[in-house]
Amino acid sequence: MQLVVFVVCAVGAVAAGAAVFRVDSMARATFALLASFVFVAVDVLLLHLAYLGVLVILMMIMEMVVMAVFMIMYMMNPAGLMPMSMMHNRRGALAISAGTFVLLAAGILLVRWPARRGAPPAEPTRQLGEALMGSKMLVMMVLGLALFATMVATVVLAQHRGRYDRYGDELERRVPDDPIRGGVGR
Amino acid sequence: MVRQAPLWTALLAGAVLLALATIAAVGRGVAVARRAAGAGTPVAEVARLLAQQRRSTLAADRLLWRSGPAAVCVAAALAALVVPLGRWTAWDSPVGVVWFNAMEVVVWAGLWLVGWGANSVWGVVAGYRFLAQGLAYELPHMFALTTVALGAGSLRVGDVVAAQSGLWFVVWMPVAFVAYLVAALAMAFWGPFDAPAQADLAGGLGAELSGVDALLLRAGRYLMLTAAAAFAVPAFLGGGAGPLLPAWLWSLLKTVAVLGFLVWLRDRLPTVRMERYTELSWLVLLPATLVQALLVAIVVLLR
């Protein structure tokens, strides 16, 4: 039973992943990628990682939907009205990636994998939580800092109007000059 | 306290969800008509939509468009799986709280597909609008659920219910409860948060839908609202706890009460415009839920 689910989802994940670069429409490409992630998440659920599997589903849906918006903004031909190709060096890329796959597959099948050590914990989620947040919170601190730096950097990069545009050259305005007013009475 | 029921009860959960959603729709019909005769309106609407042609628009992406409303319905049904009915739950998932959250996010994808697929200006604008709404409600919602999990020390919905045997969470997590209710309205694009499906966008997401597709989208909306109301019961209102009556009945009664409140709100308040709500959500609601989570964390540590 588990094997059947795994195989179905694995084939689905690979097929959806391949579809990302085959379909004409950007919206379809985004949702093909999402499908690939969801299939992978089901496979992760098979590995008794309930939290991580569900987390992947949650994160990826949000990411992909946001991605779709950017896609409409910036991409050529988002709806796939005209079939077109946006590739360069297709043959080379195909050769490199096929080679990579053959190499990895050979390694996977030829290596003698070690036997499993230790027993799985009763609650994998708790194990993860303790690893992330345990004694020194090292992982969490690093990830948190990275995410924080990302937030600052992305806002700085994507921002068009700075605070002098909004509050005046002397920052003298109490109410910022925004094109559309927000809801907190500013 | 809450136990895993046999697998077939998953179907029962779906049936109960559908029944409650129907009650909500009928209640709304009565409220609109302000008399009992309105109760037939939802039924008549279902009949009309079933007999109606499914239309299409120029250059619509039919695959994506048609799958959107179905995704909303499926998401609501899956989200309802982890909600316990009294002492039984169809799926006692160890990460039930996260599961509910993930399924609620599926609605995003579904609604965006509905908006995009029709290839109509109303739909696309409504899709954008729902995303703005989604990003604004999602973080307070997540922190509300985090607060609940924090108070219970577990992501399992059964443990959350058990943790409320003394004091319901709504009493000492009022901010989280309010944020949750706001999110419940927003995820079902209901009540004051119906900007993505509003008259000013000619129906928005549903502007180009007809026939079965329109029926599915509306059903999905009611199902999602019902699922959200049902999840509020184990998360904040003590699950099936209550005197005299059996636990399952208490669960149902509380769900109906929350659902009735949400449906009643629809006529009481005008739609919140998105540019106003996003600022409020990011600047007021989000910090408030964070402070709430901090307070709960301190209480849990000291306890």
Add this chain to the structure above:
Amino acid sequence: MMLQLFLLLAAALLAIGLYGALSQQSIVMIMMGLELMVNAVIVAGAAAWWFLAPHRPDGQVLVVVAITVMAVEMAMGFAVTTAIFRARDVDTTDAAADLRR
């Protein structure tokens, strides 16, 4: 044998992602390729955890890091795309290639 199957899945996803990242012109499509590669890391990490050393949390932590990397990659990718698009009105790597010179 299941471990090999999972790893083969990861290898296939990685190869597809690599192909996309190498062959596509649009920044957004390249990001999709990168995400597929991170997807492969998720599968491999989870499988390695379960089949090799479930008593240690390392595999799980790897998956969490991979998810974070994906979020960071996407956020930065779109911020850079927005900045380039605003400044130069292009959204393909070829058109932005004067960085090389």
Add this chain to the structure above:
Amino acid sequence: MGLTTALRRRTPLRPLIVTAPGGEPARMAVERWCDRHAWSPAYAPAQANALVVCGPGSAALDAVVAEVWHQLPLPRRRVTVRAADDADAALRHALAALRSPSYRPDDAAEPDGHGTGGPRYPEPDQPAPDLPAQGGPGGHDGPGEPGGHREHGEPSGYDVHGHEHGGHDDRAHEHSAHEGGHEHSGHEDGGHGHGHGHGGMVLPGGVAMADRGADRDGLMLDRLHVTLGPALYPWPAGLTVRLVLQGDVVQEAAAELLPAGPRHSVVPAVRLLDQAHCLLVLAGWPGAARDARRLRDAVRAGAAPTGYRRWATRVRRSRMLRWSLSGLGPLPGGGPGTPTGAGSSAGARARAGAVPPTGAGPANDVYGRLSAWLDGLDAVFAGRAIELVEPDPGLLPAALAGGDLAAARLVVASLGAAPVHEPVPERA
């Protein structure tokens, strides 16, 4: 087949109401008829099963109606309600036809003829093929601008390359594919053709392309041409507003009116309540909108407006309504009589920023206009005489620019007739 018939026997009537100039009394009668059945009118053709044209027809409106008619899904019925008294019979007849087991889609009630130039629901990716010339600054992108002509989202470098050489295999292929899918204006220019006189540039092969323009975020996104009206509900009769959108932000607007129909002497209270009803529907407050409609119908029927005070207090006290509507659609100069034109978005923005948050007194925004109507209604029901000042559609462009698409409809609804009266000394 039996099942479909059985289902259809229960169908409610969901009319898409199109109001011709002068057809307002007929529209009110239709709304009242729906209200009695607790059925709500449709907001878009897809949601409707009947197309109800209120008021006297005209050639311009008929063309629009013919186009909308083809967007209604089957089963459908077309009804013309020329005067308020016809509403009941006409709608009952339509409902009976829809419910009849012998209904056939190619019923004689369906007109044929494909109208053009009506309200389109333009797709985000293709501008309407025969775009009207846009007035105002920035309507055209000069052909010399590299980014001025492209299909949705194309990077201009690639794009220009493709056009100027005109012979790329894949591009030629794309164009033919595009042609096959859509009607177009049929320009047969050569390799360098740019169709002048059209809002969108025309590429070789005659396909109209989405043009681009500067926007306030500095992103040069595609411009989307959207025509609102006159077949919209709720919407002022006979008004057509052409918008240029980027994302959902209105960059430019132009308004035109169909020739006016017969003038009816409308009681001011009815007019104001009707305007309030439309605005509240668009503001998404069905409860208050319903009450306004019932009050309006009561006043039309000559009955006493029982419950007016309660309704007015409720609308006035709603903080959420004020929060949502204040600051929208400010008029230049603070009122009628000021020069208009396709205001640049920058100017409109500066004005929008200059409007203070609503405090006491009617402010120059949607909420302020609604408050003024309520004051006028107070005066009427207090027994004073008031006059109504007709709106000036010339004010619309400046009020719309810089807002979003949905705000546009609120602003249009708020520019109704304004009451002029002596101030009411005290009000509840």
